[in-house]
Amino acid sequence: MLSIKDLHASVEDKQILKGLNLEIKPGEVHAIMGPNGSGKSTTGHVLSGREGYNVDSGSIVFNGKDLLEMDTEERAREGLFLAFQYPVEIPGVSNMEFMKAAVDAVREHRGEEPLDSVSFMKKARERCKAVNLPIDFLKRGVNEGFSGGEKKRNEIMQMMLLEPKLCILDETDSGLDIDALQVVADGVNALRDSGRSFIVVTHYQRLLNYIEPDYVHVLSDGRIIKSGDKSLALELEEKGYGWLVTADEEGVA
Amino acid sequence: MSQEQIDQLIQKEYAAGFVTNIESDTLAPGLNEDVIAFISAKKNEPEWMLEWRLKAYKVWKEMVEPEWAHVHYPKIDFNEVSYYSAPKSMADRPQSLDDVDPELLETYKKLGIPLHEQEALAGVAVDAVFDSVSVGTTFRSKLKEVGVIFCSISEAVHEYPELVKKYLGSVVPQKDNFYAALNCAVFSDGSFVYIPKGVRCPMELSTYFRINESKTGQFERTLIIADEGSHVSYLEGCTAPMRDENQLHAAVVELVALDNAKIKYSTVQNWYPGNAQGMGGIYNFVTKRGIAHTNAHISWTQVETGSAVTWKYPSCILKGDNSVGEFYSVALTNNYQQADTGTKMIHLGKNTRSTIISKGISAGKSSNAYRGLVRMNPGAEGARNFTQCDSLLIGDQCAAHTFPYIESKNPSAIIEHEATTSRVSDDQMYLCQQRGINPEKAVSMIVNGFCKEVFKELPMEFAVEAGKLLEVSLEGSVG
Numbered sequence: 001m002l003s004i005k006d007l008h009a010s011v012e013d014k015q016i017l018k019g020l021n022l023e024i025k026p027g028e029v030h031a032i033m034g035p036n037g038s039g040k041s042t043t044g045h046v047l048s049g050r051e052g053y054n055v056d057s058g059s060i061v062f063n064g065k066d067l068l069e070m071d072t073e074e075r076a077r078e079g080l081f082l083a084f085q086y087p088v089e090i091p092g093v094s095n096m097e098f099m100k101a102a103v104d105a106v107r108e109h110r111g112e113e114p115l116d117s118v119s120f121m122k123k124a125r126e127r128c129k130a131v132n133l134p135i136d137f138l139k140r141g142v143n144e145g146f147s148g149g150e151k152k153r154n155e156i157m158q159m160m161l162l163e164p165k166l167c168i169l170d171e172t173d174s175g176l177d178i179d180a181l182q183v184v185a186d187g188v189n190a191l192r193d194s195g196r197s198f199i200v201v202t203h204y205q206r207l208l209n210y211i212e213p214d215y216v217h218v219l220s221d222g223r224i225i226k227s228g229d230k231s232l233a234l235e236l237e238e239k240g241y242g243w244l245v246t247a248d249e250e251g252v253a
Numbered sequence: 254m255s256q257e258q259i260d261q262l263i264q265k266e267y268a269a270g271f272v273t274n275i276e277s278d279t280l281a282p283g284l285n286e287d288v289i290a291f292i293s294a295k296k297n298e299p300e301w302m303l304e305w306r307l308k309a310y311k312v313w314k315e316m317v318e319p320e321w322a323h324v325h326y327p328k329i330d331f332n333e334v335s336y337y338s339a340p341k342s343m344a345d346r347p348q349s350l351d352d353v354d355p356e357l358l359e360t361y362k363k364l365g366i367p368l369h370e371q372e373a374l375a376g377v378a379v380d381a382v383f384d385s386v387s388v389g390t391t392f393r394s395k396l397k398e399v400g401v402i403f404c405s406i407s408e409a410v411h412e413y414p415e416l417v418k419k420y421l422g423s424v425v426p427q428k429d430n431f432y433a434a435l436n437c438a439v440f441s442d443g444s445f446v447y448i449p450k451g452v453r454c455p456m457e458l459s460t461y462f463r464i465n466e467s468k469t470g471q472f473e474r475t476l477i478i479a480d481e482g483s484h485v486s487y488l489e490g491c492t493a494p495m496r497d498e499n500q501l502h503a504a505v506v507e508l509v510a511l512d513n514a515k516i517k518y519s520t521v522q523n524w525y526p527g528n529a530q531g532m533g534g535i536y537n538f539v540t541k542r543g544i545a546h547t548n549a550h551i552s553w554t555q556v557e558t559g560s561a562v563t564w565k566y567p568s569c570i571l572k573g574d575n576s577v578g579e580f581y582s583v584a585l586t587n588n589y590q591q592a593d594t595g596t597k598m599i600h601l602g603k604n605t606r607s608t609i610i611s612k613g614i615s616a617g618k619s620s621n622a623y624r625g626l627v628r629m630n631p632g633a634e635g636a637r638n639f640t641q642c643d644s645l646l647i648g649d650q651c652a653a654h655t656f657p658y659i660e661s662k663n664p665s666a667i668i669e670h671e672a673t674t675s676r677v678s679d680d681q682m683y684l685c686q687q688r689g690i691n692p693e694k695a696v697s698m699i700v701n702g703f704c705k706e707v708f709k710e711l712p713m714e715f716a717v718e719a720g721k722l723l724e725v726s727l728e729g730s731v732g
Binding site: 048049050051071073076077081082084087088090092097098099101102105109141142158162 | 678679680681683684685686687688689690691692694698699701702703704705706
């Protein structure tokens, strides 16, 4: 599904990723944890191709294709989805209109006809229900006046509509109460299948109680310094990151 | 006139737009009393009309070109403009699309107005003005049945001289401003509408203005009179071929809404804006004003995407008590376009109300200014105004300006003004692209969203057209 090799990337000439390696197979859920500033969110934005996030060296292969050769929108159409940490508002553009354009763009890329409005609306209503968003959110401007929790649920709704191959959740749990967290996790779990992979970026182990990962990676200073199964998350919860980071620095020295 | 003929007429009007080689009777450039007499004679006008023109010409000669607008262009030599041009015969217009330069056809297609779709205009009566003449007005007899007069102003001068004499220049006097005075002297054609008492006009009325001939100016004159308790919705559209030279368009539109009448006037202005390097395009200097009598309602909606330079302030004089004025505007400038546009709401009567919603979008190296006056005269007891004026910037080389003028001479009047300036942010673009939407589509979606409040005021078909037009106008605005 995704193969990241020795990735070095920088933002505004500041090197953030310094030799990241990651292999993700179809159906797997990978959690990326790590202290502030370790490069977790940067990883998501480099993968999705955000402007200003420059890859200095290394490679990323996504479904057998060179991801770095593709524009942002091409990556999305190929099935890469990023659920934003801070979804931006687009006033006056309805969620419905926005998602119709997105779904049609992906379908066109696959050589499919645009979805007719009736089928689209049916699907969109189902997805809204799944994440507990009132149907009239489809008519409202994209994220316009949504609460923090509503914005996050709206992201998951979009993900469910686009049915991507690789879903990256960038701190989707931040600012969510327990109930909202459950809704978001249910949405993600409903999408889990053997052909779809997830990268779950989070600060807290809590989310991983709801979305059980196959692997947990600790990112520090732009590299993965430890990988393990879900028990690693519990260990981190207990001990923090300090011991790992120190061990890593000593190892390097 | 049959539906087929109407469709043909509309199609011809559009198709004609893209033909560069039409044989025309074009007057040599220059402006003097003989030229005015020539125009008047061409239209076989009565003596009083010629005198009215000559009077305006004298006024104009004493006036100086206004320089207060936030626009820059080389001084116009009014003696280098031709003031009259008309196709030699209607037969000279292309009979089929095969005669049209494919490149121009493509441009039209890109405008979102493929010709067969003009069938959507079935419920709309059209007056088609080509250079200096009206080439035809549809649905006239059907309108006549309910007493609605819809014809070219040239015909109205002959057939309804009393109405013309009474109202022409009653809202925009000859000496109102430099361009209005010029228009009074040399106006060529335009539309005339009269809606009798208590009649609700059964269909949309519209005029399509087309400049075709090079080195000519177009001086359209439109007069709409809604008698007591009547209703009318009117729409104008304008296009011009791409030429390297600048062409002058100086129009005057006068609206008279008598007691309890309602006039809704919508414009989709798409004059040639000049090329990406700022060469060519129309100079659009327009005076539009309406007078609203007791309980009357005048609503201006404009979508301004064309012209190299726009100088235009559709205004309302709220003379009668309880009269209402509205101005909804989308003005988009790209490349080197300049627009200085807005409105004037003059509150004279008691409890008069006005609403101004202006959306300015600047892209490329363009400059877009909103200029608006809200005046509450001493008699405007309990009058209210609400103004919302939003600017959207695309890229970092364009400019947006806001010049609001507020004068209140009545302490009971309430004036509210809100203004915002925003950008199409990188984050918005990123969100769209991350969802698979290409940058051009993303910008047009964001801009359309920004304009939504104004588009919903347009008649349905034209709202769609306006949206598409924005898309085309924005082409190349994303790096």
